[in-house]
Amino acid sequence: MATNSMREHREKMLAQKAIKQAQSQDPRLKKKATFLGMDLAAGESTTAVNAVVKTETGVENIELRMFNHLNQLKDxxxxxxxxxxxxxxxxxxxxxxxxxxxxxxxxxxxxxxxxxxxxxxxxxxxxxxxxxxxxxxxxxxxxxxxTRGIAEFVTEQSATDFIDDQELAVANADLIQRIVELGVGEQMVDEVRAKIFRALGDALFEAQPAEALTAYKNALRLNVKAGCKKQVTQLEKLLNRQANESSPDATVGSQADASADPSAGGSVPASTDTNAAAPTAEANTSAE
Known part of the structure; x- marks a missing residue:
């Protein structure tokens, strides 16, 4: 019996709350109710008000729907x-x-x-x-x-999600670039702008390392605590190694250095030098 009594009490309170919401002083509600002779103070529900609006205009009143939804979110x-x-x-x-x-x-x-x-x-x-x-x-x-403007709000909220989920960032790389452009010329604290550059770096890290490095550096320029110093170091090493591997001059110079044996004071046969250099190259690669 006690349980039923508590349930009935709660249902009564919820009904009273719904009536209270319907009695809101929002001018749109008062206008619609008066127009069709409805008395919200008498306990007409929000659902009934929506039905009235639909009858009057032929479509649901979007502002009224939003007003009701915002009230629900507030509660x-x-x-x-x-x-x-x-x-x-x-x-x-x-x-x-x-x-x-x-x-x-x-x-x-x-x-x-x-x-x-x-x-x-x-x-x-x-x-x-x-x-x-x-x-x-x-x-x-x-x-x-x-307190935040439109560009700052969208930038910060979305950047936070992208930073927390790199796969999400990668899937939205083009969109992140649009968000960066969205903030151009708009008022925004440096820390927020740094966040979206950090997210852009995460999105481009694998596919476009050079562009990712630029994005990370922009983030750090705006906020030294952007949290991407490690990524900058990794990308700089990667790009330097790629540059060395693709440079013919670097390859020739490396072979010339390897052909000389300072301790012997003369030349070393090419076949002997090649065998000696191979383990060193493998060691350097594994260390990185």
Whole structure:
């Protein structure tokens, strides 16, 4: 009996909470409710309000949907649960996003910027960058409560994920380059810009070592604690070795040095010198 009583109490509290959310002072809710004679104070649910909006306009009101979703996120304490909800909800807004991106110039659109934030959190990096490029082009800003600008937010959040997962970085190498370009001319602290250069270096490490080295050096120039000094050393050794191996002059010089035996004061037969030099070369390779 006690268990049933507790369950009933919880259900009652949840019902009251839903009614309280429906009684929000958001002007869009009040306008829609008044228009069709609905009294939110009498306990009409948010679902009913959505139905009213759909009846009035023929389509669901995106801003109202976003308002309700943001309220749910505010009441969710778990970061992982918040991310799961954003992943679940994001597809509902795809048509709206594509419609917005097709029209430019455009005014400030907080709903679209919130969707950009969700896209980053949900791992939809390409979508987030597309929205960010559009928002910056149209001089939009982050919603109230955010201290970072659009470029800085997308750069830092995505760079952190790429640095934590090198395979993810490799798979998104071209996109990371777009994020680097996204920040050109935008206000951003050096440490954040260093992060995206570090991520670019990780993405190019195997396939394009010279470009990766440049990216790592840019990261360290911006922040000496970028965490890629070891990678710089590795790539410099690799590139120096490749340069030596591909240089004809280096090869000729090496053979000339090997043909002389200073201790004997004269020449050593070529066959004897070749056999003596081979173990040394193998030792140097294994040491690296």
């Amino acid at each position: 969710t304490r778990s970061i992982q649960e918040k991310i799961a909800k954003k992943k679940e909800w994001l597809p509902e807004y795809r048509g709206y996003i594509e419609g917005c991106l097709a029209v430019s110039p455009a005014e400030q659109n907080n709903t679209l910027v919130y969707l950009m934030i969700w896209a980053v959190d949900a791992g939809e990096y390409e979508l987030a960058v597309r929205i960010a490029e559009y928002a910056i082009l149209n001089e939009m800003t982050m919603p109230d409560g955010y």
